[in-house]
Amino acid sequence: MATTAPVKPSPRTDKRRAILDAAGPVFGESGYERASVDAIAAAAGVSKPTIYSYFDGKEGLFRETMADIARQLNEASYRIVTSLDLRPEHWRAGLHELAMALTACQRQGCAAALSRLVLAESNRDPEVFDEVRRAGMEPIREALAGRLAMLGNAGHLNVPDPAVAAQHFIVLTQAHLPELTAGGTRDGDPAQIDAAVRQGVDAFLRAYAGPTAS
Amino acid sequence: MATTAPVKPSPRTDKRRAILDAAGPVFGESGYERASVDAIAAAAGVSKPTIYSYFDGKEGLFRETMADIARQLNEASYRIVTSLDLRPEHWRAGLHELAMALTACQRQGCAAALSRLVLAESNRDPEVFDEVRRAGMEPIREALAGRLAMLGNAGHLNVPDPAVAAQHFIVLTQAHLPELTAGGTRDGDPAQIDAAVRQGVDAFLRAYAGPTAS
Amino acid sequence: MATTAPVKPSPRTDKRRAILDAAGPVFGESGYERASVDAIAAAAGVSKPTIYSYFDGKEGLFRETMADIARQLNEASYRIVTSLDLRPEHWRAGLHELAMALTACQRQGCAAALSRLVLAESNRDPEVFDEVRRAGMEPIREALAGRLAMLGNAGHLNVPDPAVAAQHFIVLTQAHLPELTAGGTRDGDPAQIDAAVRQGVDAFLRAYAGPTAS
Amino acid sequence: MATTAPVKPSPRTDKRRAILDAAGPVFGESGYERASVDAIAAAAGVSKPTIYSYFDGKEGLFRETMADIARQLNEASYRIVTSLDLRPEHWRAGLHELAMALTACQRQGCAAALSRLVLAESNRDPEVFDEVRRAGMEPIREALAGRLAMLGNAGHLNVPDPAVAAQHFIVLTQAHLPELTAGGTRDGDPAQIDAAVRQGVDAFLRAYAGPTAS
DNA sequence: TATGAATGAGGATTCATTCAT
DNA sequence: CATGAATGAATCCTCATTCAT
Numbered sequence: 001m002a003t004t005a006p007v008k009p010s011p012r013t014d015k016r017r018a019i020l021d022a023a024g025p026v027f028g029e030s031g032y033e034r035a036s037v038d039a040i041a042a043a044a045g046v047s048k049p050t051i052y053s054y055f056d057g058k059e060g061l062f063r064e065t066m067a068d069i070a071r072q073l074n075e076a077s078y079r080i081v082t083s084l085d086l087r088p089e090h091w092r093a094g095l096h097e098l099a100m101a102l103t104a105c106q107r108q109g110c111a112a113a114l115s116r117l118v119l120a121e122s123n124r125d126p127e128v129f130d131e132v133r134r135a136g137m138e139p140i141r142e143a144l145a146g147r148l149a150m151l152g153n154a155g156h157l158n159v160p161d162p163a164v165a166a167q168h169f170i171v172l173t174q175a176h177l178p179e180l181t182a183g184g185t186r187d188g189d190p191a192q193i194d195a196a197v198r199q200g201v202d203a204f205l206r207a208y209a210g211p212t213a214s
Numbered sequence: 215m216a217t218t219a220p221v222k223p224s225p226r227t228d229k230r231r232a233i234l235d236a237a238g239p240v241f242g243e244s245g246y247e248r249a250s251v252d253a254i255a256a257a258a259g260v261s262k263p264t265i266y267s268y269f270d271g272k273e274g275l276f277r278e279t280m281a282d283i284a285r286q287l288n289e290a291s292y293r294i295v296t297s298l299d300l301r302p303e304h305w306r307a308g309l310h311e312l313a314m315a316l317t318a319c320q321r322q323g324c325a326a327a328l329s330r331l332v333l334a335e336s337n338r339d340p341e342v343f344d345e346v347r348r349a350g351m352e353p354i355r356e357a358l359a360g361r362l363a364m365l366g367n368a369g370h371l372n373v374p375d376p377a378v379a380a381q382h383f384i385v386l387t388q389a390h391l392p393e394l395t396a397g398g399t400r401d402g403d404p405a406q407i408d409a410a411v412r413q414g415v416d417a418f419l420r421a422y423a424g425p426t427a428s
Numbered sequence: 429m430a431t432t433a434p435v436k437p438s439p440r441t442d443k444r445r446a447i448l449d450a451a452g453p454v455f456g457e458s459g460y461e462r463a464s465v466d467a468i469a470a471a472a473g474v475s476k477p478t479i480y481s482y483f484d485g486k487e488g489l490f491r492e493t494m495a496d497i498a499r500q501l502n503e504a505s506y507r508i509v510t511s512l513d514l515r516p517e518h519w520r521a522g523l524h525e526l527a528m529a530l531t532a533c534q535r536q537g538c539a540a541a542l543s544r545l546v547l548a549e550s551n552r553d554p555e556v557f558d559e560v561r562r563a564g565m566e567p568i569r570e571a572l573a574g575r576l577a578m579l580g581n582a583g584h585l586n587v588p589d590p591a592v593a594a595q596h597f598i599v600l601t602q603a604h605l606p607e608l609t610a611g612g613t614r615d616g617d618p619a620q621i622d623a624a625v626r627q628g629v630d631a632f633l634r635a636y637a638g639p640t641a642s
Numbered sequence: 643m644a645t646t647a648p649v650k651p652s653p654r655t656d657k658r659r660a661i662l663d664a665a666g667p668v669f670g671e672s673g674y675e676r677a678s679v680d681a682i683a684a685a686a687g688v689s690k691p692t693i694y695s696y697f698d699g700k701e702g703l704f705r706e707t708m709a710d711i712a713r714q715l716n717e718a719s720y721r722i723v724t725s726l727d728l729r730p731e732h733w734r735a736g737l738h739e740l741a742m743a744l745t746a747c748q749r750q751g752c753a754a755a756l757s758r759l760v761l762a763e764s765n766r767d768p769e770v771f772d773e774v775r776r777a778g779m780e781p782i783r784e785a786l787a788g789r790l791a792m793l794g795n796a797g798h799l800n801v802p803d804p805a806v807a808a809q810h811f812i813v814l815t816q817a818h819l820p821e822l823t824a825g826g827t828r829d830g831d832p833a834q835i836d837a838a839v840r841q842g843v844d845a846f847l848r849a850y851a852g853p854t855a856s
Numbered sequence: 857t858a859t860g861a862a863t864g865a866g867g868a869t870t871c872a873t874t875c876a877t
Numbered sequence: 878c879a880t881g882a883a884t885g886a887a888t889c890c891t892c893a894t895t896c897a898t
Contacts, residue, residue, distance in 0.1 A: 031334060033247030037893065047859045049895080058893065113337075120245060120334030122397035123327075129397055161413070168417050171385040176378075183336040183343055199375075203382050207421035226882085250867060261884045263870080272868065459762060461675030465872065475880045477874080486872065541765075548673060548762030550825040551755075557825055589841075592818075596845050599813040611764040611771055627803075631810050635849035654861085678888065689863045691891080700889070 016054050019044045023065040028113030032062055032121050063128045066118055070136030073111045077102055081143040086150055092205070099173040099197050102140075106174070107193075112184040141166045148208075157208050165208055173200035230268055233258045237279040242327030246276055246335050277342050280332055284350030287325045291316055295357040300364055306419070313387040313411045316354075320388070321407075326398040355380045362422075371422050379422055387414035444482055447472045451493040456541030460490055460549050491556045494546055498564030501539045505530055509571040514578055520633070527601040527625050530568075534602070535621075540612040569594045576636075585636045593636055601628035658696055661686045665707040670755030674704055674763050705770050708760055712778030715753045719744055723785040728792055734847070741815040741839050744782075748816070749835075754826040783808045790850075799850050807850055815842035 022044035026035045037058055041048045055061040080101040085094040106112065114132070122129035145162035148169070152159040159165045176196035181188040236258035240249045251272055255262045269275040294315040299308040320326065328346065336343035359376035362383070366373040373379045390410035395402040450472035454463045465486055469476045483489040508529040513522040534540065542560065550557035573590035576597070580587040587593040604624035609616040664686035668677045679700055683690045697703040722743040727736040748754065756774065764771035787804035790811070794801040801807045818838035823830040 029337065031247070031338065033245070034338070036891080048893090049860090050858060052894070053858080116333050116336065119330050119392075119397045122330065123243065123399045124245065124248070126396060126399060129399075133393065164410075164413050164417075167389045168386060168414070171389040172382060175381050175385040178333075179347070182340060183333045185337045185340060185343070196378075199378050200382070203378075203421045207417045229882090251869085252867080262868090263885085264883060266869070267882075457765065459675070459766065461673070462766070464870085476872090477881090478879060480873070481878080544761050544764065547758050547820075547825045550758065551671065551827045552673065552676070554824060554827060557827075561821065592838075592841050592845075595817050596814060596842070599817040600810060603809050603813040606761075607775070610768060611761045613765045613768060613771070624806075627806050628810070631806075631849045635845045657861090679890085680888080690889090691864085692862060694890070695861075 015044075015046060015050065019046060019051055019054060019061070020065055020068050023061055024069055024110040024113075027062060027065060027117055028110050032058075032117065037061075059125065062121070063125070063131070066114065066128055066132050067135060069110045069114050070132045072109075073105065073114065074136045074139055076105050077140045078143055080105060081140060081147060084147045086147070086154065088154070088156070091151055091154075091156055095169075095205070096198065096201050099169070099201050100194065102170075103174060103177065103193065103197050106177070107181065107184075107187070112181070116184050141170065144169060159208055168207065169201075169204050172204045173197050175200055229258075229260060229264065233260060233265055233268055233275070234279055234282050237275055238283055238324035238327075241276060241279060241331055242324050246272075246331065251275075273339065276335070277339075277345070280328065280342055280346050281349060283324045283328050284346045286323075287319065287328065288350045288353055290319050291354045292357055294319060295354060295361060298361050300361070300368065302368070302370070305365055305368075305370055309383075309419070310412065310415050313383070313415050314408065316384075317388060317391065317407065317411050320391070321395065321398075321401070326395070330398050355384065358383060373422055382421065383415075383418050386418045387411050389414055443472075443474060443478065447474060447479055447482060447489070448493055448496045451489055452497055452538040452541075455490060455493060455545055456538050460486075460545065465489075487553065490549070491553070491559070494542065494556055494560050495563060497538050497542050498560045500537075501533065501542065502564045502567055504533050505568045506571055508533060509568060509575060512575050514575070514582065516582070516584070519579055519582075519584055523597075523633070524626065524629050527597070527629050528622065530598075531602060531605065531621065531625050534605070535609065535612075535615070540609070544612050569598065572597060587636055596635065597629075597632050600632045601625050603628055657686075657688060657692065661688060661693055661696055661703070662707055662710050665703055666711055666752035666755075669704060669707060669759055670752050674700075674759065679703075701767065704763070705767075705773070708756065708770055708774050709777060711752045711756050712774045714751075715747065715756065716778045716781055718747050719782045720785055722747060723782060723789060726789045728789070728796065730796070730798070733793055733796075733798055737811075737847070738840065738843050741811070741843050742836065744812075745816060745819065745835065745839050748819070749823065749826075749829070754823070758826050783812065786811060801850055810849065811843075811846050814846045815839050817842055 019040070023035075023040045026040045026043055029035075030039075037048055037051060040061070041051055044051075051061060055064060080098060084098050085091060114136070118129050118132045141163065145166040148157060148159050148165045149162040151157040152162065157165070174197075177188075177193070178184070180193055180196065233254070237249075237254045240254045240257055243249070244253075251262055251265060254275070255265055258265070265275060269278060294312060298312050299305060328350070332343050332346045355377065359380040362371060362373050362379050363376040365371040366376065371379075388411075391402075391407070392398070394406055394410060447468070451463075451468045454468045454471055457463070458467075465476055465479060468489070469479055472479070479489060483492060508526060512526050513519060542564070546557050546560045569591065573594040576585060576587050576593045577590040579585040580590065585593070602625075605616075605621070606612070608621055608624065661682070665677075665682045668682045668685055671677070672681070679690055679693060682703070683693050686693070693703060697706060722740060726740050727733060756778070760771050760774045783805065787808040790799060790801050790807050791804040793799040794804070799807070816839075819830075819835070820826070822834055822838065
């Protein structure tokens with residue numbers, strides 16, 4: 001557990017980061033096929049062969065770019081989920097805040113385009129779909145499931161299957177997101193999004209905070 | 215002289231249908247960019263210029279193909295929703311059946327690829343996204359909202375906002391669908407899907423069949 | 429020599445005329461290659477195969493269209509040249525009028541585009557170039573040469589070679605035409621054109637009305 | 643280290659020259675529309691994308707090719723005009739030589755096709771017409787006008803408007819050129835061309851070497 | 857190592873031309 | 878006879894990818 005984390009920035013790492021940071025928006029704007037390696041190279045301020053020396057072709061660049069965005073999204077989401085306030089008087093408000101924060105997290109930066117891009121290429125390249133799901137989505141759901149289980153153990157919620165409950169929480173709180181943001185293409189009205197998220201949390205609470213729960 | 219077809223099949227209509235029927239799977243398999251007009255022409259058994267005489271370029275063909283699939287999906291789904299059995303002893307089982315049928319409907323033919331394709335191109339061509347949503351998704355949700363409202367009026371459900379309830383029903387029953395079908399690219403295990411749908415309906419009922427509901 | 433001339437308009441002749449009248453402007457606007465048979469058919473109000481039944485492909489249509497325009501231009505020009513007033517007190521003014529009229533004639537209708545089109549295709553299809561020159565340009569020059577010879581016989585001009593003199597008259601009076609009309613593409617300023625024509629006639633008179641001429 | 647080339651030949655400049663040199667004949671032979679970029683690439687010994695990297699599409703290649711030919715024609719013509727011998731005993735013969743040389747210049751290489759090509763595309767692309775005229779034709783006429791004015795100042799010619807006289811000189815000496823060379827498509831009989839040029843100069847001299855001129 | 861230069865492959869689109877009605 | 882429908886061929890252009898510097 002020594003040097004896995006923040007390696008000191010070598011020039012090699014810097015260029016790699018610059019390319020990844022440039023590729024995200026370009027892929028997000030144009031999609032995989034329409035995004036040209038030229039455009040990404042120009043946006044990153046490097047030349048095309050440099051990209052080929054860092055990544056395994058366009059496909060490899062795409063996969064690593066998506067994985068990178070997923071990882072960032074995952075980190076942010078993870079912090080949100082694990083900081084849920086479990087105390088009796090706070091967990092309800094905490095769930096609302098969690099839902100709001102998760103939604104905001106999904107909508108910022110290239111994260112909004114992530115699912116769109118990955119889904120679009122899921123047929124041609126199922127691996128990237130699985131990997132993003134495995135590295136980006138499932139850990140969050142697992143963490144959320146754990147927190148919901150804690151709320152169940154505390155008698156606040158009735159969660160026979162925490163994984164299912166977590167998924168239900170996510171889809172309910174994001175039920176109207178595609179519609180309100182045009183599939184992640186536009187920003188959408190914050191007020192409407194807030195309201196929709198709140199309705200989702202309410203529905204979740206009605207479904208999972210049984211009459212015996214406090 | 216029978217009345218099988220509401221419109222008399224002209225050769226013009228036939229070719230058009232053949233092209234649309236061929237374009238759906240090709241687009242679904244390859245996506246918009248990778249799908250070549252050549253491949254669609256070959257699959258339809260016509261020549262490339264014929265396609266250009268029937269449709270307004272590749273983009274026009276894509277839009278009309280998506281709209282066509284959405285229309286078919288809409289019709290089938292509409293029949294399912296409107297045939298919900300509202301009688302006191304049947305409506306619970308009816309909702310389960312409805313969810314199952316809707317899910318099956320979403321997964322058959324090119325419908326599975328519809329949302330993936332439309333979402334993938336939503337940034338480049340927002341119109342197709344809106345049109346498919348307007349013509350294919352919203353009517354179903356409206357119809358479902360109407361049915362849920364009837365169940366509310368009958369005292370079975372507690373639905374202050376039927377449109378929201380309908381959306382919640384849909385996302386809950388399809389919460390695990392992307393995961394189980396790899397984003398619509400694979401068929402998925404029917405048993406797992408059935409179970410997931412059932413869990414979704416159960417959660418919906420817990421959320422919307424209040425204690426006062428019978 | 430009975431029925432060579434204006435045949436009574438049969439429907440066949442009418443359609444032929446309609447096609448020729450439609451083809452002229454389309455060719456003139458787009459050039460031979462860019463002009464599509466579709467556009468000509470649409471402008472003529474007939475269908476494409478009809479054109480192929482009246483003419484020998486696009487090439488044949490082009491040749492006959494050019495020949496037709498040349499014939500019209502020739503007729504009008506011929507009338508102008510042969511109506512030159514040869515009387516002692518009038519011939520100088522007559523030459524000016526002739527030059528003006530010829531220039532106006534070259535600039536009206538599709539005639540302005542004729543030489544441009546024919547010259548453009550002269551390499552690919554030398555026949556059309558020769559034919560237009562033979563049927564449209566040479567007769568006029570011959571007629572003009574004849575008139576100049578008459579003026580020579582009358583002692584007004586000094587024309588050892590009337591054919592050369594006629595050509596010199598033409599090029600002098602039209603010396604600035606391509607420049608002023610952007611190669612026949614635009615109309616040009618009438619005042620400038622008039623002045624240029626007058627300067628050309630004056631130069632011609634200085635060159636061919638020797639000191640012995642009256 | 644010799645000074646053969648004013649600019650040091652970089653590989654970039656070489657390829658550019660090769661493409662321009664190849665494009666001239668191909669455009670001249672086939673015209674703008676029929677000339678395929680493939681053919682030009684093959685003639686230049688480069689691949690198609692290379693052309694697109696050096697020029698802005700087919701249109702850009704055409705414009706630059708025409709401008710290049712015009713520049714070459716202009717340079718050669720300019721040298722001819724400025725080397726006119728103005729001495730009293732030589733200027734008449736000098737004008738004949740100048741006319742001969744200018745005519746020869748117009749007929750060699752791709753210059754013969756230049757006006758035909760540019761005129762053919764003048765309607766679709768007026769800019770190329772104007773540019774060639776501005777960069778290729780007008781400077782020559784201006785230089786010639788200057789020389790004629792000098793002859794006027796020396797009392798040899800009577801040139802109230804040198805620009806007009808220059809244009810008259812050009813059109814008179816080239817009056818029969820289109821006819822004799824089939825619009826620049828064929829070489830034509832040198833003897834006939836010589837005779838026609840001489841007749842043109844003679845006519846010019848009659849028109850502009852007034853009785854007072856020596 | 858990083859890059860400017862070059863290419864082979866492939867795609868959308870248009871058009872002149874010909875059948876079946 | 879005139880037409881709607883269909884097609885084979887050919888064109889422009891773009892892109893991912895690889896060398897020579």
